[in-house]
Amino acid sequence: MTRFIAALVAAFLLTPLAAQAQPAAPLAAQPPVAAFARLPAIQQAVISPDGTRLAYIGGTADERVTFITPIDGGAPVTIRAGAVDVKGIRWAGSRHLLIRVSMYDNDSDFTGGMKEAYSFLRDLIVDASTGDVIGQVLGDRNWNRLAIEIPVLAVVDGEQPYLVVEGLDVTADTGTGLDYIQRKGSRIVPSLWRVDLKTGKARMLDRSGRMTQSLITDLGGDLRARWDYDDVRNVQTLQVRKKGGAVWKPMESWRIDEATAEYIGYSDPDDAMIVRRWDKRGSWLVKRPLDGGAEVPLAGGQPAPHLDVVWDAARGAPVAITSGDERPTYQWLDPELGAIHARLSKALGGKQVTLVDWSRDRGRFIVQAEASDSAPVWYLYDARTKQASLIGDGYPELASASLSKTQWISYPARDGLKIPAYLTLPKARADGAKPPLVVLPHGGPAARDEYGFDWIVQFLASRGYAVLQPQFRGSAGFGVGFEVAGYGEWGGKMHTDLLDGVAAAGGYGIDNSRACIVGLSYGGYAAMAGAVFNPETFRCAVSVSGVSDLPLWVGASRRKWGEDSQAVAYWRKVIGDPRVAGEAMAAVSPARRLGARASPILLMHAELDTDVPMEQARVMERGLKNVGQSPPFVLLEGDDHYLSKSRSRIKFLSETEAFLGKHLPVAPRIAGGSSRPA
Numbered sequence: 001m002t003r004f005i006a007a008l009v010a011a012f013l014l015t016p017l018a019a020q021a022q023p024a025a026p027l028a029a030q031p032p033v034a035a036f037a038r039l040p041a042i043q044q045a046v047i048s049p050d051g052t053r054l055a056y057i058g059g060t061a062d063e064r065v066t067f068i069t070p071i072d073g074g075a076p077v078t079i080r081a082g083a084v085d086v087k088g089i090r091w092a093g094s095r096h097l098l099i100r101v102s103m104y105d106n107d108s109d110f111t112g113g114m115k116e117a118y119s120f121l122r123d124l125i126v127d128a129s130t131g132d133v134i135g136q137v138l139g140d141r142n143w144n145r146l147a148i149e150i151p152v153l154a155v156v157d158g159e160q161p162y163l164v165v166e167g168l169d170v171t172a173d174t175g176t177g178l179d180y181i182q183r184k185g186s187r188i189v190p191s192l193w194r195v196d197l198k199t200g201k202a203r204m205l206d207r208s209g210r211m212t213q214s215l216i217t218d219l220g221g222d223l224r225a226r227w228d229y230d231d232v233r234n235v236q237t238l239q240v241r242k243k244g245g246a247v248w249k250p251m252e253s254w255r256i257d258e259a260t261a262e263y264i265g266y267s268d269p270d271d272a273m274i275v276r277r278w279d280k281r282g283s284w285l286v287k288r289p290l291d292g293g294a295e296v297p298l299a300g301g302q303p304a305p306h307l308d309v310v311w312d313a314a315r316g317a318p319v320a321i322t323s324g325d326e327r328p329t330y331q332w333l334d335p336e337l338g339a340i341h342a343r344l345s346k347a348l349g350g351k352q353v354t355l356v357d358w359s360r361d362r363g364r365f366i367v368q369a370e371a372s373d374s375a376p377v378w379y380l381y382d383a384r385t386k387q388a389s390l391i392g393d394g395y396p397e398l399a400s401a402s403l404s405k406t407q408w409i410s411y412p413a414r415d416g417l418k419i420p421a422y423l424t425l426p427k428a429r430a431d432g433a434k435p436p437l438v439v440l441p442h443g444g445p446a447a448r449d450e451y452g453f454d455w456i457v458q459f460l461a462s463r464g465y466a467v468l469q470p471q472f473r474g475s476a477g478f479g480v481g482f483e484v485a486g487y488g489e490w491g492g493k494m495h496t497d498l499l500d501g502v503a504a505a506g507g508y509g510i511d512n513s514r515a516c517i518v519g520l521s522y523g524g525y526a527a528m529a530g531a532v533f534n535p536e537t538f539r540c541a542v543s544v545s546g547v548s549d550l551p552l553w554v555g556a557s558r559r560k561w562g563e564d565s566q567a568v569a570y571w572r573k574v575i576g577d578p579r580v581a582g583e584a585m586a587a588v589s590p591a592r593r594l595g596a597r598a599s600p601i602l603l604m605h606a607e608l609d610t611d612v613p614m615e616q617a618r619v620m621e622r623g624l625k626n627v628g629q630s631p632p633f634v635l636l637e638g639d640d641h642y643l644s645k646s647r648s649r650i651k652f653l654s655e656t657e658a659f660l661g662k663h664l665p666v667a668p669r670i671a672g673g674s675s676r677p678a
Helices: 008-014 033-037 142-146 335-347 455-462 480-484 493-508 522-533 550-561 566-574 578-587 615-626 646-663
Strands: 003-005 044-047 053-058 065-070 077-079 085-092 096-105 118-127 133-136 152-156 162-170 188-196 202-207 212-217 223-230 235-240 249-255 261-267 272-279 282-289 308-312 317-323 329-332 352-358 364-371 374-382 387-393 406-412 418-424 436-439 466-470 511-520 541-544 601-606 633-636
Touching: 033 455, 033 646, 044 085, 044 352, 044 364, 053 085, 053 387, 065 096, 085 152, 142 162, 152 212, 162 202, 162 212, 188 212, 223 261, 261 308, 261 317, 317 335, 329 335, 335 352, 335 364, 406 493, 418 455, 418 493, 436 493, 455 466, 455 646, 466 493, 493 511, 493 522, 511 522, 511 646, 522 541, 522 601, 541 646, 550 566, 550 578, 550 615, 601 615, 601 646, 633 646
Parallel strands: 436 466, 436 511, 511 541, 541 601, 601 633
Antiparallel strands: 044 053, 053 065, 065 077, 085 096, 096 118, 118 133, 152 162, 162 188, 188 202, 212 223, 223 235, 235 249, 261 272, 272 282, 308 317, 317 329, 352 364, 364 374, 374 387, 406 418, 418 466
16 A cells, blocks of 8 residues: 555545636646556556455556555565556456456468467466466467457365366367357367366366357356357357256347347346346346246336446346446445445545445455546545555546546437537636637447546647547447447448537537547547548548548458458448448548548557558558648557557657647647737
8 A cells, every 4th residue: 555544534524525626727737748648557456355465457657567465464566477468457266366468469370371460368377475477377278379368257266276267179060259260160169168276277167069159157167158149040049057957948049130138147146147128218127037937127217228237246246237328327236335335425525436346245445536537546445444545546647637527418410319428628728719629539339438537538638629529329328229320320420420519519618610530449430531521620630540441341350250250240230241332331431532622630550459450541541642641640569459558648649739739729820920819
């Protein structure tokens, strides 16, 4: 612990942290780029099941290090994973830690004739007492090299602790799947493995059939359910067997494109699947017993646009239902956890409080608190003494900075659909001029922006820009109907939702006649589309690892994952199938619609991006040169699709600031080089 705060809750109640309006900071006082772009000083924190050790990912801005600290005294240990990217940690019992790492491979021929680049996620087994790396989960098993990741299904503690994981093996039949590399005639299928935590050695427990995609176990590691997919009929089936049973029975089947339910987890105490169902009224949650009993509501209440579940990992049970648009609201199913969350939320008034992790006896908790204008802070909370200690600030250089508040708004799309959005305004200018606008569409596109601190948004606001984050149709988290409304609408209604957001921004004290668009991944596509299709609206665009050519993108996915993969089926459903809609897809591809009128575009792409291939940026670069533009191209060296390096984030923000300063200056220049209010 960096320092201890006695009676934290009582102190907070005496001095509430309600945010007050702050005067505009002078330009010289603005935090530097690196303060926003650094990797968080605390990226993730977890507590051991017995509550005696804290593990967290942190380190300097440039190096990800895992620390294990005994809470009640003792020597801490430090683990440096080497030349891999650390993505996450989790406890495997109280004596071992799993460190998830990403490993880049562009030299192996997994596809039978053409090399592709892949990022493989693997778990390292670490002795929590010494920090020694025991081994890699299924690191010595040949077929598992084709798995993009190896899910940990159960941790069984005791004198001989072990993991139960889903790996791969071969069978005489053919198989398909989403999370591993496959081709027609593939004989690789999911299989169940036991991995000894003390030695790292593994043995196979069970092998599935050709149609099985994934497996679900109970806390003891026994198989309770499996997903089967018939790629000929496009039908998915959940096969289940009750506790102690040996016979598999189908629980439910549906066509992938006609699903009205989603199984989101297995509740061990109930021996039941938790199901999210939906119709035109919204979604609701139910428990469906594996023994064939009638399903019952998980909790009362009316259908909501989107519902999700908070789980207690130690008990394998749902403990809360979350909903809400701007920020999560909690319906606690567990009164003990609900009381703790309410106490801390009251103490940290105005902050979004998350119970990140807790010990098996619920005596100690990892808590995170943040707000749109306050970077995340991590605490260790003792429920017995009601005291807490500070683990650390996620962005220590911003701890005392005056940041901008974000507001939740909505506006009508041109077809009448209500589009929610986050809007962040910069500090008021001394001359009273309206700020210019940066539209920042999220990636996915089946994702959403979340309430809380956003390093890109706060950086842009600190430089004087208003930032609009539209949750355009196709975004997740606002109901299935809202997400499905985006299918086939790349460059269509998803795009006009952004244009309608620019129009609406004028009602919030923004100069929406001066706007640019910045985005990553799908947001990068949207940025290029804005500059090419609507240069009258967007004066410039910044695309980071964006898709520029839709037929080429779907074709690359087919080449990489295989014709029969669900990845390809998904993109054909969401974007379109080039075999039947090639012309329509080309018409909404920025690289194929280029003309001399296109606004200036800054292209950036991560060197080790395995989600969106580099060819998408290079195709756009060549196309712009062909129409007489010389687009700046920035290579983010040694980084992945998610900008996992501080140096890439610094380069992204620095280049974006300079590019916006040229094409969308906060104080526009007039003849002679002086400036005037907008």
